Amino acid sequence: MSSLRVGAIGGGQLARMMTPPAIHLGLEFKVFAESEGSSAALAATQVGDYNLVEVVADFAKTVDVITFDHEHVPLAVLENLEASGVSVQPPSKALAFAQNKLHMRQRLSLLGLPMPAWSEIKTAEELDAFIAQQNGVAILKTPIGGYDGKGVRVVRASADASDWLQNIENFGGSLLAEEKVDFVRELAQLSARSTNAEFAAWPLVETQQVDGVCSVVIAPAPRSTGALLERTSEIAKTIADGLGVTGVLAVEMFEARDGRILINELAMRPHNSGHFTIEGSVTSQFEQHLRAVLGLPLGSTAMREDYAVMVNLLGVDENNTFVEHFDKAMARHKAAKLHTYGKAARRGRKMGHVTVVSDSLDFALAEAKGAAAVLLQGI
Ligand SMILES: Nc1ncnc2c1ncn2[C@@H]1O[C@H](COP(=O)(O)OP(=O)(O)OP(=O)(O)O)[C@@H](O)[C@H]1O
Ligand SMILES: [Mg+2]
Known part of the structure; x- marks a missing residue:
């Protein structure tokens, strides 16, 4: 291997902290950031919108492997890269389960792994039924887009989540209810x-x-x-x-x-x-x-x-x-x-x-x- 070139999508602190080891190893490290002056701007940085297939594909041409600082790149963009032969790591089929907490729960259930009791919620009635089953209290999550506790709520009645239920399409049509683990x-x-x-x-x-x-x-x-x-x-x-x-x-x-x-x-x-x-x-x-x-x-x-x-x-x-x-x-x-x-x-x-x-x-x-x-x- 002569040169090893890594491209990270996302200009946050995680991409920033990949920079020192890339320097120590002598790798070429590039960042695709969402804005100028990002946390990772110390690295060679291209600014663009990661939702745009063409723009991300152009960036990918300059590196050997695409990886990530965050999990928000649309799967369709990644599948497009993969179809044209780009090495995307982790691959879209894996990343899908980090993007959506409901899909993650479904997939890990199939693997027989231990999780809090959980249920997919589409209506207020389903949520109230789950809360009743959980002795009056549950954790409710938006399956996509949450971070740092945003998108996580303690609920004692469906009324506690009427805003999310009314805009459920924004979260992929479902919410994730979980046992409130002691x-x-x-x-x-x-x-x-x-x-x-x-x-x-x-x-x-x-x-x-x-x-x-x-x-x-x-x-x-x-x-x-x-x-x-x-x-x-x-x-x-x-x-x-x-x-x-x-x-x-x-x-x-x-x-x-x-x-x-x-x-x-x-x-x-x-x-x-x-x-x-x-x-x-x-x-x-x-x-x-x-x-x-x-x-x-x-x-x-x-x-x-x-x-x-x-x-x-x-x-x-x-x-x-x-x-x-x-x-x-x-x-x-x-x-x-x-x-x-x-x-x-x-x-x-x-x-x-x-x-x-x-x-x-x-x-x-x-x-x-x-x-x-x-x-x-x-x-
Ligand atoms: N089922 C649960 N029972 C009890 N507490 C929970 C449950 N789910 C989440 N929490 C609490 O809420 C915190 C945030 O939840 P979670 O990790 O799902 O959200 P996040 O916003 O994606 O977090 P992150 O900061 O890791 O991005 C957890 O670290 C935990 O303290
Ligand atoms: Mg967490």
Whole structure:
């Protein structure tokens, strides 16, 4: 192989964080971004609309493989690329299940995988019947277009979702109702599968969500039995092989109070639960993703230290881009690795993260949270 050229669709922080390993490996890395000044604009960037077949096809001619920063590219656009011989990784037939949570539930049911009780909802009557079956409370989701907890709601009656039910065509004609899982914690199993079907899993992690948005990730997930670890990596492998996933696959899961391990959702790209791998693992999820979609051998997923803790930096207002507080944060928290994504500041927006690796979990937690607090509050 002389030159290896990867094109990522989407100019967000995930494409941005693929750039350093692409540079280290000497790959040609290009980004198809939705606008100028995107988070990934550090890479060679073309700006365009990913809904337009012709424009995406032109971009694809300049690379050897197309991959993704997000899962929103219409399947028809990807099928068109594939029909003309472009290597799309993950392929459209796999990505379809990351685009639509209802299709994902249907497909994983066929694989016999453990999930919360769920039902496809088309009418208020169906929703009320499901809520009654679930003892008066359920989780309702829009099957497409949700992220960071948008598109997820607790419902106690169909009236709680009248806006979604009235516009149900916008969500593909159906909603997804789920059992409200009584969980002790949320977990994520990150893995990668190459175009040669090589599979590698990182250690299971614990993820903590605030208002539906990932806030803290602890690697490896504390207090995990060998049986749990075996079970979650087996689930990831079954999904990766069964759906024909290539690249990084994140499987979000619940550990229910009654001991069940239940799959929440899938992402077929580097994922927030895997940012710790940049400093915490021998091979980061971003490097592994590039290797996997190019059909190169995968790297070791071993931890470099016993623990890694990642804390997300969500925007507080329109002025704080966190860079203003680097001085104080760096002076006080020398073990903290600071990451910002070059995004305009906005309340609630994922704008960066902090990672600390250590042989002490208590230290990693305190140092990462301490550094994040300085960046967020400036004190
Ligand atoms: N069935 C459920 N039972 C209990 N809590 C749930 C359920 N489904 C989702 N949640 C809570 O809502 C959060 C967001 O749900 P989900 O991951 O489906 O949405 P999303 O908006 O796609 O998230 P992401 O931020 O991962 O893009 C979950 O992390 C979990 O805390
Ligand atoms: Mg999620």
